[in-house]
Amino acid sequence: MVLLVIPLVLALLGLAHWYVWRRLVRDVTRPGSGPRRAGTAAAFVLPLLALGALTAGRAGFPFRLQQVVSWPGFLWLATLLYLVLALLVTEALRPVLLRLPARAGRRPAPAGPAAPAEFSAPAEPVAAGARPAGAHGGSLRPRGAEAPGEPTPGGPAGSPAADAAPRGGAAPSSAPQGGTALATAPAEDPPAVVREEEPRTGEDAGPGMPRRLFVSRVLAVTATAAAVGTVAHGAHTVLRGPAVKRVTVPLAKLPRSAHGYRIAVVSDIHLGPTLGRAHAQRIVDAVNSTQPDLIAVVGDLVDGSVENLGPAAEPLARLRARHGSFFVTGNHEYFSGAEEWVEEVRDLGLRPLRNERVEIAAGFDLAGVNDVAGENYGDGPDFVRALGDRDRARTAVLLAHQPVMIHDAVRHGVDLQLSGHTHGGQLWPGNLLAELANPTVAGLEQYGDTQLYVSRGAGAWGPPVRVGAPSDITVVELASRHA
Secondary structure: OHHHHHHHHHHHHHHHHHHHHHHHHHOOOOOOOHHHHHHHHHHHHHHHHHHHHHHOOOOOOOHHHHHHHHHHHHHHHHHHHHHHHHHHHHHHHHHHHHOOOOOOOOOEEEOOOOOOHHHHOOOOOOOOOOOOOOEEOOEEOOOOOOOOOOOEOOEOOOOOOOOOOOOOOOOOOOOOOOOOOOOOOOOOOOOOOEEEOOOOOHHHOOOOOOHHHHHHHHHHHHHHHHHHHHHHHHHHHHHOOOEEEEEEEEEOOOOHHHOOOEEEEEOOOOEOOOOOHHHHHHHHHHHHHOOOOEEEEOOOOEOOOHHHHHHHHHHHHHOOOOOOEEEOOOHHHHHHOHHHHHHHHHHOOOEEOOOEEEEEOOOEEEEEOOOHHHHHHOOOOOHHHHHOOOOOOOOEEEEOOOHHHHHHHHHOOOOEEEEOOOHHHOEOOHHHHHHHHOOOOOEEEEEOOEEEEEOOOOOOOOOOOOEOOOOEEEEEEEEEOOO
């Protein structure tokens, strides 16, 4: 199965990088330009950083090198996701913008070449009884355009001087006898024929930058701004620390003495190359501020070895609760050395529950099971060992990292299961994928007589970014129906 998944993931990464290069580099730069070369180089370097971030830990790279590679590599993976999503949205806008008119209005244009100057200039007024030069029988012609064979005063027929008035002589008057002399009105310009130009679109949108290049650059800048802004906000959400949520869970068998009992649920801290000691301290401060009765750390504490991350986990020794702190393994503990981490958290003052159960003085049972990933290491969950011989008249609260264990919990009469693992999807639309693999992605839901609460987690795996799934620490307050 792994041999099929790895090539598929690599193919998707390659396709995503090619698509981003095409839209953000090839479509917006000119061949041979500096930006084109720089963008193409980045299209080769960034995938290598991403692969390095994903594989450096398991490949056993020095921890310092893991830190150097992980920050840019994981942040680029998150940015790549939202660049692809933003660019896909712009694909719907691209053809619309390319077909918009080059200018908002239409402008008139003459139908043909301009008329000769003789026709556009007004005729000068002439004396009474005279007619304008060039007039003959009411016709108006350009100079030198006389009809063939037409006589010219003072010259033979067809003479080039036809229609020209003799020097010093008066032209015969065309006014009626006894009439009043009138000045000749100026000749009017012929009416202009107006036609509308069709708006120009696409690459012929006018001088300067071609329309297609302009649209590509606008969409590229918009998509990049949206992706970078989303990732920056998501990183800020993680680095400022988890919010505190409060949930009340009524339990039918809970005794009155346990009414109002508060359990601080912390999951998926994910100490690693990107989230270290400061992250652990923020979580400890947030948990202690709630003054819980009991603290439950429900797996995925770390992404690395005790040797590399032991100092980062030290603040957990300062967790404070009236009835102590408890821990169960998650799948990432088994990737990081579960046995070593179980002993490390014990040294930090947390009690590991490895398929076992304890009685809480308030009047209920607290059980914990190993994560299902432990089955590959001979250390999987054992519900019979943890819950098989208990008194079912007592309320049972189960710590189990993955929500998929809810069905075993129902069969063993658990009243409340506390889980994590899903991160609430962490990066939208990852919640849609998380829903396919988990019965509950986040929050409180009922399964038969068992309630399941799933925390979104206090940290982040991979990219230190959360979008649409803010990190949280949840204070679960138990409520007795007999109170």
